[in-house]
Amino acid sequence: MDTDDRRRAAVRGSIEGLAHGDAFGERFFPLLRTEEEARALITARRLPPDPHWRWTDDTAMALDLLAVLAAHGEVRQPALIARFAATHRADPGRGYGPGMHALLPRAAAAPEGWRELAHALFGGEGSLGNGAAMRVAPLGAWFHHDLDRAAEQAARSAEVTHAHPQGVAGAVAVAVAAALAARGTLLALPEIAARTPEGPVRDGLLHAAQLPPDTAPEEAAATLGSGHRVRAEDTVPFALWCATRHPDDLPTALWATAAGLGDVDTTCAITGGVVGARGGTGALGEEWTRRREPLPEWLDEV
Template identity: 65%
Template sequence: MSTAAATGPHRAAARRSLEGLALGDAFGERWFPLFRERRQAYEEIRARRTPEEPDWHWTDDTAMALGLFRVLDRYGEVRQRELAHAFALGHAADPARGYGHGMHDLLPRLCREPDRWPELARELFGGEGSLGNGAAMRVAPLGAWFHADLRRVVEQATRSAEVTHAHPEGIAGAVAVAVAAALSARGRLSVAEVVSLTPDSATRDGLARAAGLPVTTEPWKASDVLGNGQRIRADDTVPFAVWTAARHPDDLVSALWATAEGFGDVDTTCAITGGIVAARTGVDAVPADWLRRREPLPGGGEHR
């Protein structure tokens, strides 16, 4: 499928999700300098005072989501060799976006030999493959793209994850976030339904705990139970981010503030939450100042 053919509700929902993902990523990244003073950071977040920096730059979360969106836009589906090459080119263009150690090892090799993605992805971490949160952090726009067909969401999310995250946990995290984004785009986000479509895994177990956690729970308490991404693993990241998205399914700003209260890998948790919620809401209700401060996306001007 060519770019010209990639039009309609699926692309619009995916672009909304991408805008929200990038906003969450850039918003979350601004909190890291304050985390050395945890009490001060918490007071700033609870008071809903945004970080002072005039420019909010996004990280590898958004860079990789852009690569995935471009492949979907060009082909209408995940083509794994092409996705491997898109990720590699994004890294080569700007390797200082905050990529993890595994991606710094993998992506330059994929740039030279994208056809070898199956073996190269499996070689990471002593041959176990990555169980990190990287496949989950970038995938929400894919879920929004295929939101009309949840079976396709699961299949395409799996294919997108396998290119870099061969471990079952990394794949499960991507499936869960993609399903959550698809449900959000359909206006029926439910943690329990995400659980039902997530492969058997520690990530699924964490989501099951999230499904039983009352929405009245303080986010910082929820992050104690579910994890906040501090270990950079899918099972330590995805349950909390999906829970905060489901807690505020129609309010992107409130969802991001709640996610930030969990601290941890806050750019990634906010990117996941932002991508899920914005698949439904877009970013039009976000304060104009936030959108001005967030680094623009290539092909910008599509806030809707």
């Protein structure tokens, strides 16, 4: 397989894995009434009953990011925020958070002013949420040949919506993980942490690396967080812990991630995007693909 074919396969596996994880994880919100009901399904590995799995803003924004990469070969920040804004305007019911509902309509009118708009969120601190991390795995697969480039481009992709350093750090960590997965090399939390900017996200990755090998996903989620606060620091370490535990087994990786509950669509999107970059999504089987909302046909040309 030549370099371009390897990149295409890794990117396609990553976006498919991300979309599967996103749509699967989202089923645990509207369809399951209690934590006990969710855990019973997870323990038995019974798919949620809804036959139609619609993906959320996690996948919508990942597709926008891929479209910009396909058009320009790199992250062009005004083009990226304009694309995010247009997609949000066309379909705002995909589950966007309050920060994006505040930011993207303003960015639609003035995409060149993205920096001031992103920094103005949350009292001028910028968002430190998990939204930049949830969408970035395919970018890591795209730039898997150059880890420094993957980290730099991930930071650029994050800054347009998540200006807080920890929002950026979450995206960098996930992109580096996806790049390593696409290379087929050892997927190790310390190496990911070494390329992640200092702060709580990096600290969480290092903490995750020290968890005993027999730690259950529920225990890891209780220790690391699984997105209950919708911050990069309490989402990314757990999702990447799940991905690094099961780098060659996407179904097990997604079920383990779901067991952490929390922000399940986002944690599963991150895990799916990373593990999918390594081996694709074939192991999920026909039932998952039949249930999940299709991805756009233009991806075939990326």
